[in-house]
Amino acid sequence: MTEQEKPGSRFLGSWRVWLLLAVSIGIRIYIFAVMHPVVHTDSVTFFFLDELDMVRTPGYPLFLEALLSVNDWLGVSVDYLGVMVFGQIFVLGVLNAWLIYRIASSLTGSRGFALAAGLLYNLNYFVVGFEFSLLTETLSITLLLAVLALYLKLFSGRFGFALAAGGLSVLLVYTRATFMLLAVGLPVLTWLALGLRRDRRAWFRRYAPLLAVFLAVSMAGVFGWSLRNKLKFDYFGISSLMPYQLRYYTNPLFEKYRPTGNACVDAAARVYAEEFARTGPSSATVYNFVTRLNREQGMSDAQVATCFLKAQLRLLRDFPGEYIKKVPESFASYYRAYSPYWTAGNARKFLERGGIMPWLFRGVFGIHRELFFRPPLLLLLLLGAPAVVLIAAARDKHRLHGWLVLLAVIHYNGFVSILTTNAGINNLRYRQPVEPLILLFLYAALFFAGRALARRFKRPHRPPLVSAPPGPTSPSTCE
Amino acid sequence: MLRKFKIRPLLMALAAAALLCGGAAVRGRDARLNRTVRNVALRLVQIERLSRTTGVDYRVVFHADALEVEVFDPESNGWRFELRKPYTGKSRCAEPGFAFVFSRGFFRSFDAGGEDRRPPRYVIVEFSYPGLSRKGRIMFHRKGDWRVLG
Numbered sequence: 157m158t159e160q161e162k163p164g165s166r167f168l169g170s171w172r173v174w175l176l177l178a179v180s181i182g183i184r185i186y187i188f189a190v191m192h193p194v195v196h197t198d199s200v201t202f203f204f205l206d207e208l209d210m211v212r213t214p215g216y217p218l219f220l221e222a223l224l225s226v227n228d229w230l231g232v233s234v235d236y237l238g239v240m241v242f243g244q245i246f247v248l249g250v251l252n253a254w255l256i257y258r259i260a261s262s263l264t265g266s267r268g269f270a271l272a273a274g275l276l277y278n279l280n281y282f283v284v285g286f287e288f289s290l291l292t293e294t295l296s297i298t299l300l301l302a303v304l305a306l307y308l309k310l311f312s313g314r315f316g317f318a319l320a321a322g323g324l325s326v327l328l329v330y331t332r333a334t335f336m337l338l339a340v341g342l343p344v345l346t347w348l349a350l351g352l353r354r355d356r357r358a359w360f361r362r363y364a365p366l367l368a369v370f371l372a373v374s375m376a377g378v379f380g381w382s383l384r385n386k387l388k389f390d391y392f393g394i395s396s397l398m399p400y401q402l403r404y405y406t407n408p409l410f411e412k413y414r415p416t417g418n419a420c421v422d423a424a425a426r427v428y429a430e431e432f433a434r435t436g437p438s439s440a441t442v443y444n445f446v447t448r449l450n451r452e453q454g455m456s457d458a459q460v461a462t463c464f465l466k467a468q469l470r471l472l473r474d475f476p477g478e479y480i481k482k483v484p485e486s487f488a489s490y491y492r493a494y495s496p497y498w499t500a501g502n503a504r505k506f507l508e509r510g511g512i513m514p515w516l517f518r519g520v521f522g523i524h525r526e527l528f529f530r531p532p533l534l535l536l537l538l539l540g541a542p543a544v545v546l547i548a549a550a551r552d553k554h555r556l557h558g559w560l561v562l563l564a565v566i567h568y569n570g571f572v573s574i575l576t577t578n579a580g581i582n583n584l585r586y587r588q589p590v591e592p593l594i595l596l597f598l599y600a601a602l603f604f605a606g607r608a609l610a611r612r613f614k615r616p617h618r619p620p621l622v623s624a625p626p627g628p629t630s631p632s633t634c635e
Numbered sequence: 636m637l638r639k640f641k642i643r644p645l646l647m648a649l650a651a652a653a654l655l656c657g658g659a660a661v662r663g664r665d666a667r668l669n670r671t672v673r674n675v676a677l678r679l680v681q682i683e684r685l686s687r688t689t690g691v692d693y694r695v696v697f698h699a700d701a702l703e704v705e706v707f708d709p710e711s712n713g714w715r716f717e718l719r720k721p722y723t724g725k726s727r728c729a730e731p732g733f734a735f736v737f738s739r740g741f742f743r744s745f746d747a748g749g750e751d752r753r754p755p756r757y758v759i760v761e762f763s764y765p766g767l768s769r770k771g772r773i774m775f776h777r778k779g780d781w782r783v784l785g
Contacts, residue, residue: 197688200681204674228669229662234783236673237680443689 172271173257180253183278184245184287186513187506191288193237194500197439199290210389210396210458213381215299215331216292219243241288248298249287253277255301256592260600262308263549263558269603273596281506281517282524283591285499292331293588299328300335300589304565307342308558310366311350318366322373329378332589333395334572338565339374343367345564349557391458399465400442401577403428405479405486407437409471416470423453424463425470486574489583492534494525498585524595537594541601548604562597566590667724668764672771674723675702675762676783679773687740693717697760699731722762726771729761735775742779759784 205217223243224236233239253274261270278284286293306321325339346367351359378394386392410429415422431445445464449455455463472479496503507518527533542563549555573586587594682693682704692707694714701721705714722728735745745758755777762771772784 195680195684197684200684203677203681224673225666225670228666228673229658231662231665231669234672234676234785236676236783439688440690443691 172267173254176253176257176271176274177250179275180250180278181246183513184249187284187288188242188245190505191241191502193241194289194291194498194502195237196289196291196498202290202292210385210391210393210461211400213330213333213395215327215329216295218327218330219295220290237290240290244294245287248294249278249284252294252297252301252592255298255305256596258305259301259308259558259562260596262305263555263562264600264603265555266603269600273599276520276595276599277592279516279520280524280592280595281496281499281521282494283588285496285502285506286588288502289498291498291585293585296328296332296335296589297592299324299331300565301592303328303338304561307370307561310370311363311554313362313366315366315369318369319373322370323377325370325374326377329374329394330381333397334569334576334586336378336394338568339371341564341568342561343371345560346557349560350553385458389458390456391461396458396461398576399461399468401579402465402468403442404437404578404580404582405482406468406471407432409475409478410467412475413467413471414474418463418466420453420455420459420463421466421470423455424449424460425467427452428464428467482578483574486578486583489578489580490570490574490587491538492528492531493584494521494528495584496521527598537598541597544601544605545597548600548608559597559600562593566593566597664724664764664767665769668726668762668767668769668771671722671724671726671762671764672773672783674720675773678702678704678720679781682737683740683742686737690739692736692738692743694734694736696734697728697730697732699727725765726762727764729763729770730758733758733760742775742781745775745777 201212202217202220205214205221208214208217220240223240227233227236227239256277257270257274260273261267264270283297303321303324306317306324310317310321322339325335328335328338346363350363382392382394385394385396410425410432413425413429415425427448428441428445431441431448435441435444446457446460449460450457496507499506506514507521508514527537542559545559546556546563549559569586569590573583577583577586679695682695685691686693694705694707696703696705701719703719704717706717707713708715733745736743757774757776760773760775762773773781774784775781
């Protein structure tokens with residue numbers, strides 16, 4: 157019998173959930189009492205839902221507006237930053253711990269392991285630290301885990317899961333536009349993992365409509381916001397952020413730009429080069445660059461973004477070697493980095509004080525930092541752990557598919573982040589949404605390896621073959 | 636006879652709708668006043684941060700029915716209009732004309748009116764809503780601090 161089939165397992169399963177929720181809330185009461193909210197430069201662009209430009213997508217502003225509207229109705233507090241952070245810590249944070257539990261439970265069949273994974277999530281300061289920062293990371297984790305949990309449930313055949321997964325996928329893209337192609341990639345991966353089988357026609361007939369619903373809802377959401385940008389700003393796209401991220405790769409190349417004859421593109425390249433020479437890669441450079449093009453060339457923000465992107469693609473085409481040389485640096489700043497930098501002054505309160513909670517946070521943080529910093533351990537984390545997990549799950553096609561989906565999401569996020577931005581410490585932040593999944597592979601690998609070893613040692617002792625007792629006709633063994 | 640599980644979602648939806656309508660009737664004006672104060676406070680946080688990161692000076696002016704933000708334009712050596720945000724619903728500001736300047740992320744000066752008056756140590760900006768006795772208040776101190784009083 158598996159854990160889930162044992163008598164009373166439903167009750168036993170729920171006590172683990174209650175324990176997880178109690179511990180998650182308890183730890184977050186401590187966090188809320190100690191932390192101060194972190195307001196980043198990007199944070200202030202999320203405050204007003206009706207002022208979103210082409211760069212910002214509406215997911216996180218919608219979430220903040222929902223929290224603040226409830227506060228307006230109930231009149232609970234005038235500490236608005238505190239209200240927003242409260243919602244992130246106690247709603248999203250606790251939900252994330254539960255989602256990790258759900259996913260781990262369904263992919264390993266072990267609620268005990270799932271409980272441990274969920275509890276460990278709460279002690280991971282690197283991830284939990286973003287719960288009191290007004291940035292999109294925590295909400296991205298929630299939505300990503302929810303999409304994955306629902307996507308895996310989709311194969312139970314219920315239409316509602318496909319609809320819900322699609323809807324949440326839209327919210328995920330609205331929060332983090334980099335996940336735009338995830339809804340396309342997942343069905344393809346599923347087809348490769350599960351569809352190529354003897355009864356593939358029956359499988360296709362059963363699951364293709366559900367996958368089509370998931371994909372259609374996701375793409376409808378992407379199209380909808382792109383249409384809104386087209387109508388409002390004359391820019392068809394989910395977000396115009398791409399050129400402002402890509403510039404971290406192309407900044408030093410602008411001085412080598414060769415005019416193409418396209419007035420808009422050439423003007424964008426010239427003005428950006430001048431502003432970059434003045435203020436470097438800072439936000440002021442972008443602000444002054446856009447303002448000057450608005451004023452001097454009469455260009456709209458949409459035209460600025462389009463021409464800026466074209467200028468950069470031109471530079472990448474003319475100097476591909478310069479781009480490729482920087483990719484390892486991006487890879488290192490994405491993976492081989494572990495810092496509480498984003499939590500500002502909170503790091504000292506949570507990692508450097510005395511007491512049991514700082515000791516726990518420090519311990520988990522230190523272990524994870526070693527894993528990401530040391531190349532052999534990083535290789536083990538990125539390649540070794542997934543290999544162990546996939547081998548262990550190989551016999552169960554659905555569980556193998558589930559683990560493959562998680563692995564695909566991890567590498568998809570890495571692929572997009574590394575190749576589109578070389579932003580130093582910022583790359584570390586882009587790893588956030590998949591950080592819990594990377595660590596889940598590690599924990600699961602340790603769990604499977606430990607379980608295999610335990611089973612090996614527990615093999616029942618085989619008694620020796622019984623020989624006939626010595627009699628008068630058989631020689632005595634003592635002779 | 637309808638099975639229970641079909642009635643339950645309908646009852647829950649009706650209860651939620653009743654709660655919303657009842658809430659709107661009872662708390663609507665409070666919510667709008669709270670929202671006005673909230674939007675003003677978050678606007679101040681936003682301007683503080685933007686002026687720090689872009690190095691631009693911002694001037695915020697409280698009118699009776701809207702908040703106006705101006706940006707200092709070094710080319711014309713004057714204030715350029717940036718945006719105007721009306722307050723929520725029928726919220727009104729009791730100190731129309733009060734203005735203050737953020738420079739490089741810091742609250743530099745405020746203008747409470749009256750050229751020949753010494754600037755006060757602090758100013759409380761009040762927001763009111765018709766039919767409500769309570770006010771929403773934000774306090775500004777001459778030395779650069781500000782906070783929402785409730």
